Amino acid sequence: MIDRSRRKTYRPGTMVRIEQCSGVDSNKTGVIVPWSEVRYNGRGVPSNIPGAYSPPDRKAEAPVRLDNGNLITMFKERVLIEW
Secondary structure, three states, X not given: OOOHHHOXXXXXXXXXXXOOOOHHHXXXXXXXXXXXXXXXXXXXXXXXXXXXXXXXXXXXXXXXXXXXXXXXXXXXXXXXXXX
């Protein structure tokens, strides 16, 4: 039987923590936001995310607004859901 209570769901409003060894944003906390908050330039690269240089993969990444107000995209495998 599948334990669906612990299944990872990346829905807007979910509190998350960035996993250790994930670079500069390690151990920071934030909230998953809808993709509509991410603004794009003409090439599909996010314009309101500092340091973005390629279009995000919506299946593999999640947009996260950190507690300090910064908006980032992080790979879902590196995002820990705070229960």
